[in-house]
Amino acid sequence: MRNRNAIRALAGLAVAALAFTCSTIPASGAAAPKTVGHQSLNLDFGDFTAKAELDYPTWRKNAPVVVLIPGSSPEDLNADIPGPDGKQLSHIFLDLANSLTARGFAVMRYNKHYVTSMTQVDYQSYYTKLTLQGMLKDAGTVLTAAQNNPHVDRHRVFLYGWSEGSTVAAALAAAHPELTGIAFQGPVTQSWPSLFQWQYEMVGVPYLRQFAVNGGVGSDELKKASAGSGGLVAKEIIQLLAPQSYTGDFSIDPALDPNHDGRIDIDNELLPAIPGLIAKLVTGPLHIYAPGEALPDVSQVAPKLRMPILVLQGGNDANVPASGAATLNRNLHRDHVVRIYPGLGHTLGRTATQIGDNFQPMTAQPQADLALWLLLHS
Structure with a gap:
């Protein structure tokens, strides 16, 4: 399900991963201790102050940084998804932060506009005042904060857009050609x-x-x-x-x-x-999401992006059709990788069918593939 460029890229990722692993082991053969720092930030979104967090490897100076841009609905910085009974289904941005910082990358994540936590949201303002253009502006504020943070390398900055956030990430990347790369998870590739x-x-x-x-x-x-x-x-x-x-x-x-x-x-x-x-x-x-109000979908913007691109798509995604990622695979420029995972859903969690796709916890393989792609391009 991926093209020859993708296969070659993943082969290169494996070699790069081996080199990186060897470089982090001291001569004595003992594994170096790896700790993670957590910096809480308050970001000015105009009429709302949003909490953000930068997670970074303390054992690595000037780490590459990944800015996580959330999906639809009032999402907090963990991407906590509650079920109908209020119980948490998954928190994939927290999982990604833990996975990537352990591998030497910094991660910036943030509460969406009017969101204080999974259980504390100004729903009236969220559904009457917030627009996708507003979300794009907020993401730009987050990106600037990440680029200026002393714990990261401002010249190695990646975006990661999930679902609705894929359209925000694409629009933001189009305005920032200096970015090192962009990853899409479950990208929106058609009109809403x-x-x-x-x-x-x-x-x-x-x-x-x-x-x-x-x-x-x-x-x-x-x-x-x-x-x-x-x-x-x-x-x-x-x-x-x-x-x-x-x-x-x-x-x-x-x-x-x-x-x-x-x-x-x-x-x-x-x-x-x-x-x-x-x-x-x-x-x-x-x-x-109406025509004229929504941001362009990823299929409209991505061909204009000249930085490396990664697409992670669940084959049983109930939110967006996997065929959209396949279309991107045919239309993107040369430096891209598209991974379509059979048996995974919108969160890249396991689901036997689209009907059963229910925001299950993200599996390990997409997290590893993301980290290896980031390593190859940083």
């Missing part, structure tokens, strides 16, 4: 409305079919689906059909039920209605 349609039709609808009776669903079926084993993306369609489902009311939206029978036929009523429902979303609560 078309992406939402893909999520509903390719993940949400197949999940609903598991509970359908005579080709349709009503409140009983939606309640069962809500308690089923589908991931967060698979279950988003439930709230689309039953807007009050978060309160325990799984009644079908009357606007989707013209015959008032309390049910909706998947093929004859739901599928034809999805484009119109998405149009209402992107002109309403999700207006930041």
Whole structure:
């Protein structure tokens, strides 16, 4: 699933990794002690002061630094993802910080605008004031703070954009050609409305079919689906059909039920209605993703980026189709690597299916591949 350049690059990574490992072992053969420093920062985002953290290897001066740019929803600096019951599903930015600092890299991560922690968010401001252009400005503030930090090498700076953050990272990199490289995880490679349609039709609808009776669903079926084993993306369609489902009311939206029978036929009523429902979303609560307001997707920007590029993509990603990474692989300039991992989801955690993709903890292999790519280019 990767091109010849990628294969050669990964072969070079293995050699570079061996050389780096040998260079960090003292002549006596004993492993050098490796400790990590943590610097807490307060960044001015205008009407909000965001907490950020620089994690850096104390045993290495002027370390290369990776700036982690978060995905959609109110994410904190760990990328803590809560499930419907409030329990944490994963914290992949914390995992990446621990993995990379142990390998000699510094990592800068930050709370998104209006986010104080996983459980403390100014939701009113987040969903009414924040735009993708605002997120780009915030990421620029974070980048400047990273470049000016005395613990890092300002001439070896990488961006890492996840999901929504891939569009922010791409736009930021386009304005900063001095950057050493950029990595995308689960990149957005199409318009947001078309992406939402893909999520509903390719993940949400197949999940609903598991509970359908005579080709349709009503409140009983939606309640069962809500308690089923589908991931967060698979279950988003439930709230689309039953807007009050978060309160325990799984009644079908009357606007989707013209015959008032309390049910909706998947093929004859739901599928034809999805484009119109998405149009209402992107002109309403999700207006930041509307054409003209959203940042360009990665496929539009990436061919213009001349720095090295890494793409990490789960084959069972429920948020973005893996085909987008395959398209990037064909269209990017020569110095790029695309890794598509079968059996991994949007967080690069293990999932047997797209329907079951539920922000599982990131596996070790993508973390190792990222570290080796960073090493080769730093």
